[in-house]
Each structure stands twice: as structure tokens, then as C-alpha cells.
Amino acid sequence: MKIPNPYYISDYKLPLIEYFVFGLSVDCVVFGYHEGEIKVLLIQREAEPYRGHWALIGDLVEPEQNLHDASNNVLEKLTGLKNIFMKQFFTFGSLDRHPLGRVVTVGYFSLVKSISYHPIASSWAKSAEWFNINDLPELAFDHHTILLKGIETLKNEVRHKPIGFELLPSKFTLLDLQLLYEALLGYKFDKSNFRKKILEMNILKPLNEVKDNVSHRPAKLFKFDEKRYRQLEKEGFSFEL
């Protein structure tokens, strides 16, 4: 759709102002992990366009809002989730991606620690649900493209940066961690070697607790030692798996 009537800012009257007519949005690919499966959070739209379709969590950016805030706000507004790891990954600007005009969208991906509670749909979201990334519904706009790019980015990042921990609860066992990475990367690790490698990195803090209520030897719990990681990173260490 062609947008008429260029908009002028009176003080400057520069020709460049005629292009101040874009729409801008953010869309968040929210990843979760549960029992060996990578999930993504989608909402069902209760607003036009694409009312009733499943979509990524996103909305138009307000004129006085910066991008990172916008992505956090929209996530909270539509699902109630707060203080979530979030990272910009790509900006999508095809001419025809929005039926109402030229809207460019900045893609973020987020990782949430626990998907065991159900997110609360609010604002114009009719419902919010976790979907397995291998079993997705049809999506609004170009959200399928955005989602695929998000998955690709996650799979790349996860090997070079310790962001995987964002998907686990703060206390986890080494097997939890191993199963997560196996799900993310799509291949198996040797148990002994995986433990050796991750422990030698010195970025896990062992807790004096064990996971109980299990009918076998209980596993020790660990947490990610972020302070230590930052320190090691400064000294030239780089996470690789």
C-alpha cells in the first residue's frame, strides 16, 4: 500500500522528511524447554489484521520507546513474563510483509527458564500457548520466516555463548544440561566427556543440594556462575560446545 501525503517537520523543511512514514514493530521469538523439547510461545491474535491467527509476540513500537524496552514491554503486556533474557537478531523489512502499510519489524529472541506454568494471555492476545518447534500452526504475517531465522540464530549462538542456561531452572543437574544441549544441537554427547568438559570450564557452582524423590541415586544440583563467567571471559576464555 502506497502511503500518500509526506509529513513535514516545519523547522527544517528538508526533502528527507518525506520518508518519515514507516511503521515499526518488534516481534519476539520466545523459546522454552520442557522434557527434551524446544518450545516456542505463540499468541492467538484478537485484533485485525490476521484476527484469530497464531503469531509471534509482537506489537508496534511507540514513538518514545526504544527497541529493547519495546520488546520487553510487549512480552510482559501479552503474556505477563518479566525480566527475560532477550536479544535482537534480525530486522525484516519486505515491502509486503504487513497488509496495512510499510511496517519494518525488529526480531528479538528470548529464552525463558521455566515453561511449567501457563502464560497469561492479555491485551489483544486471545490465548498464549507453547508449541513444539517441529509442530507449528500457520502463522500471521511473515512470522514463519522470522521464527525460522530465530531458530537458526539460537542454534548458532548456543554453541559459542552460555545462553543455554537461560532455558533451565536456576538449579539443575548435569544431565539436565546435557539433555538440553542435545535437544538444541540435535546430537548426543558422551556423558563422561560432557561432564568433564563443562566442569573444567569452571562456570558452574556446585550446590550442596541434590534432586530427590527419584528412585535412583540423586543427582547433585548446580547453578550457572555468571560472575565467574564474566571474569573468565575478560581473561580470554571463550565458551565452546
Next chain:
Amino acid sequence: MKIPNPYYISDYKLPLIEYFVFGLSVDCVVFGYHEGEIKVLLIQREAEPYRGHWALIGDLVEPEQNLHDASNNVLEKLTGLKNIFMKQFFTFGSLDRHPLGRVVTVGYFSLVKSISYHPIASSWAKSAEWFNINDLPELAFDHHTILLKGIETLKNEVRHKPIGFELLPSKFTLLDLQLLYEALLGYKFDKSNFRKKILEMNILKPLNEVKDNVSHRPAKLFKFDEKRYRQLEKEGFSFEL
């Protein structure tokens, strides 16, 4: 600056339309390589705002232009460079980054094969020059931030993807390649080991030519075998240096 008068599209009359008021631009961090130094191409602005300042190669995106085209076009328009490797890396959207209003900019980085000829400044660029990345002038807007992020991205990408070849002429010697990577990554390689590693990847096509006019044994020339690389990538090979 607060932008008044929300813009409405008459057919829909949705409240979301009031946010269709953003400016959108692209900025290209153009890298070159010459005699062991990483360079970046800057233009001197002959337009307001920041007239006379050095800046990245960028401009507002036209309403009917997609982002990738926009970045290619602006590079050609301002410097005459065509068919250049180009990749989106980050989008910058701070509220105060443009003095005339809310302009969000999409950052691209480009790698050019030869900086031996002088780029031609045109359109509203007064001049265009290569600067060593360690000796930069003061830059317009938030271009210094964008440039730093671009450099960071280049240094990351170059280790995992064979994009470094874009900075060399199409025929090069193994030592050329080694010196390039040493400049990019900031450390030395052992000659023998570097050769062994790169040749074992099977992504270089040896030519039956040598570099001459040198007062020592002439080196064999190679070119990057892109077809072969694509093939190997499909089979699971990944470039690492």
C-alpha cells in the same frame, strides 16, 4: 522530538496507525584491507544535519524499497561501488540518535576486494576516504557506536565463516591470506600450520599461475572455490579458524 498529528489510513481506522511515523535508514560499514591494515570507508557529509562531518555510508530508505536493496543502492550512489558482499548486523533505535526525529537505522557491513582505486564521492557526499580502523575521525550521529558494533561483528564472523576472502583480490597467495587473518584477528599464525589447515579444508582452488616480479621464489596463486564450499557446508563441514 515529539511527532504530532498521527497519520490515519482511511480504510482501516485502527488505533495502531498512529505509530506509522518513523523514519528508517540504512548505514553501511564498508571494510577494506590494504597492506596489513583494516580500513573503513567514510564519507564527508554535504547535507544537513552534521554537514561537514565524516559519517558512514547511509541514507533514508525509500517507501518502496526493501532493506537489502537500500543498502546496496546507497553504497553505489555515494561511492560508485557495485555488487559488494553485504550483510545486516544490527538495528539501532535510540530515541535521540537523529536530531530531526525518530529515525531507526539498520546497520549493514560490507567487504570490498580492492581498495586500490579511490572511491568516487557523489550525490551529497563531499568526499569519500578510507580510514584505518584504529585512527578514526569524529563521526556524525551515533555512527561511532554503529562502527564499533560492525567491527565486533566482523571479528566474530570471520572466524566461523569464510567471508575473509571477500577482502582479497580474487587471486591471492597463501601468505596474503595469512596476513589478512592476522590483521583481522590480531594474532600471528605459524606459516606451516596455517597452510596445512586451510588447504585441508579443500575450499581453495589452486591456479596454474604464480605471483611474479618478486625478487624471490614466486608464490602460487589460489582462488576461493565457492561452489565447493557450498557443497561441503551441506555435508556438515564448518569453517573454523
Next chain:
DNA sequence: TCAAAAGTGTTCCGAATACACCCATGC
């Protein structure tokens, strides 16, 4: 014959791999 860079070969070491084995717990 000498300088300078091209190009090769070999040893050494540490990290990744494969795999076997023992341990603690609930039932």
C-alpha cells in the same frame, strides 16, 4: 652465493573420544 620468501616434514603435547566400570538410591 646470498637474501628472502615459498613450501615441507617431524616431533610433541593436550584435548577429544570411546568405553568400561563402580556408586547410591527406591522399590
Next chain:
DNA sequence: GCATGGGTGTATTCGGAACACTTTTGA
């Protein structure tokens, strides 16, 4: 005691690092 996952030890292999060496050219 046995099933189940937790947790450890070790021999072998492979790739990278270090470094010494030979080759080819122009002057």
C-alpha cells in the same frame, strides 16, 4: 537384589603447536 540413573577412570586417537628444514627465485 536389581533397575536406574549418577558419577569416575583410562587407553587410544587425532589435531594443533612448535620448529627445523629444504627449495626456488632475483640480483
